[in-house]
Amino acid sequence: MVARALAGELGPDPAGLRIAVAFSTRQAVRHEGRGSGYRNEVLSLRLGAAVGSCAVEPGELPDSAIDTCVGAEIAGLLRHPLLPVRVAALDAYLMHITPHTPERGARTVRLPAGSSLAKSRARAQTVVALLDLPAGATVLVVGVVNSLLEALRSRGLKYVACDLKGGATEWGEPVATDALAELESGHCDAVLASGMTLGNGTFEPLRRHALAHGRQLVMFAQTGSAILPRFLGHGVSAVCAEPYPFFWLDGGPGAIHCYGGGGVR
Numbered sequence: 001m002v003a004r005a006l007a008g009e010l011g012p013d014p015a016g017l018r019i020a021v022a023f024s025t026r027q028a029v030r031h032e033g034r035g036s037g038y039r040n041e042v043l044s045l046r047l048g049a050a051v052g053s054c055a056v057e058p059g060e061l062p063d064s065a066i067d068t069c070v071g072a073e074i075a076g077l078l079r080h081p082l083l084p085v086r087v088a089a090l091d092a093y094l095m096h097i098t099p100h101t102p103e104r105g106a107r108t109v110r111l112p113a114g115s116s117l118a119k120s121r122a123r124a125q126t127v128v129a130l131l132d133l134p135a136g137a138t139v140l141v142v143g144v145v146n147s148l149l150e151a152l153r154s155r156g157l158k159y160v161a162c163d164l165k166g167g168a169t170e171w172g173e174p175v176a177t178d179a180l181a182e183l184e185s186g187h188c189d190a191v192l193a194s195g196m197t198l199g200n201g202t203f204e205p206l207r208r209h210a211l212a213h214g215r216q217l218v219m220f221a222q223t224g225s226a227i228l229p230r231f232l233g234h235g236v237s238a239v240c241a242e243p244y245p246f247f248w249l250d251g252g253p254g255a256i257h258c259y260g261g262g263g264v265r
Helices: 002-006 063-069 083-097 116-128 146-154 179-184 196-200 203-213
Strands: 021-029 038-047 050-056 107-111 138-142 158-162 190-194 216-221 238-241 254-260
Touching (some): 002 083, 063 083, 116 146, 116 238, 138 146, 138 179, 190 203
Parallel strands (some): 216 238
16 A cells, blocks of 8 residues: 555655654553553654554654654655554545545544543444444454453453453453464454554454455554555455544544444444
């Protein structure tokens, strides 16, 4: 897709488009009633009215990366040595030329105002509704979000939690670290994965596996929200796209955009 963008096959020449603003968003959270917390860090690039984003592990992105992005042409950033910069640049470019609109297949779902936890749970219900599975099926969750695990439980679905950081879920369940190994075990009926897999290089193996084995691959995407809908029908079965600003940044009402799947109207 990067090669196609550079060749001008997806839209206007990225060599003529420059990033006006580059910024990182850092967040630490521990919801009331939860026994553990987590941190987020996201690189975002603004192109006109569009913002493209890529999550990174906290502390992974050097400050110099932001400086190199400001005023830079999209074409140059698509060749940047850092994968998160390339992903954020491609996301910004695609958001600029193909925003989330009904004409492009997006179904917008409004999130109510409320606490971060309330909005997280509302988003989780929408994401899980994109899975077309009977009760009792097992979902491999790549990128552990406790609200998603709660939503899966509420639908009578089982899950295998997987995250590169390992550890345990809020309920003490072990978190696996090798998603492909879990898939190859044959114990999972579908995959629910974070867009962060784009930024750490683990998305493509998941996509290829889903395509080869006919498994559902549903993506919940703050990272690459404009990129992942392009893979619908090519290994990805549904996407919940959530461009910046994300639900955890503001207590007011918000919006997410769904593609594919059969559970959200």
